[in-house]
Amino acid sequence: MNGESPSRSDPLSQARALAELNDRSREIFRQIVESYLATGEPVGSRNISRLLHAPLSPASVRNVMADLEHAGLIFAPHTSAGRLPTETGLRFFVDAMLEIGDLSVEDRGNIEAQMRAAAQGRDFESALAEASAMLSGLSRGAGVVVTSKQDPTLKHIEFVRLDPMRALVVLVSEDGSVENRLLDLPPGLPASALTEAANFLNARIRGKTLADVRDETRVLRESMERELDALTARLIEAGVAFPSQGVDQRHLIVRGQANLLADLQALEDLERIRLLFEDLETQTDVIDLLGRAEAGEGVRIFIGSENKLFSLSGSSLVAAPFRDGAQKIVGVLGVIGPTRLNYARIVPMVDYTAKLLSRMLEGSGR
Structure with missing residues (x-):
């Protein structure tokens, strides 16, 4: 919306002016806003005077409109003698006057x-x-x-050893996508640990995201250490520690x-x-x-x-x-x-x- 700057740039002064609006000023302001929301056109004092519940002359409406303009709630487009709400005015209307009903x-x-x-x-x-x-x-x-x-749900995980110190973690998702991630291996890790780690995870990952599995391994830390040796448990934690792609x-x-x-x-x-x-x-x-x-x-x-x-x-x-x-x-x-x-x-x-x-x-x- 294009509009002139409010006459009162001081927020405290503007807030005070809004709080001081009487019922008549609020009703006239409401008519200006609702006319704008319905037609997009400026509305003049003569039309507003016809819409008010209590009779008021166009001259009296113009006086109120001047106060509303001074408060920064409305402005006069250069092409019309009517008034439109400013963005400040719309915000005031939405926050303080908008009547929101229920859906039909x-x-x-x-x-x-x-x-x-x-x-x-x-x-x-x-x-x-x-x-x-x-x-x-x-x-x-x-x-x-x-x-x-x-994050996609997982279907299968596999550890593929590349050299004594590195392995490839292969994550296969239910949607068919595959992610490969490099993993540093603990020193002295036996080859059997890769298979044990994969079996442990594959028994638990079906239908879960990587984030789910990561959270679960934290909960199952004690059982991992009972069922597996310490190096294999460390491998499992490292294998699911990657941040989720999504x-x-x-x-x-x-x-x-x-x-x-x-x-x-x-x-x-x-x-x-x-x-x-x-x-x-x-x-x-x-x-x-x-x-x-x-x-x-x-x-x-x-x-x-x-x-x-x-x-x-x-x-x-x-x-x-x-x-x-x-x-x-x-x-x-x-x-x-x-x-x-x-x-x-x-x-x-x-x-x-x-x-x-x-x-x-x-x-x-x-």
């Missing part, structure tokens, strides 16, 4: 049906892509999902960018969307922004220049984390669109989808 039965049914269909016979990543596309279709924005790359690897899925072109109202909107597309292509920055939504519970809303990623395109992000069966946050999903997103509808939609996805992951044992 129809919306819940649509989300549940599409999520069930997405999970049928598809791998996890494909299901997430479907979830992103679903959010895009329901919100008319761009649906986004970012998730950690999951750690800190993040994957971004974006669907529905075309929706952002459907409601253009001016050439400046086209330029804004062009800048947003450039932002989305900078995947690292989008992933970092979505990662910030993992910091707290529930839905997070990022508006315009509050984050550097959208500082030029004037866009907003509504995002919520989802969890696996162990209640660990494994990703974030959300909706990106213009700052005049229908927050009252999209916030509960994103929240419900994230919770539904979490329940599906829990039910699948992920």
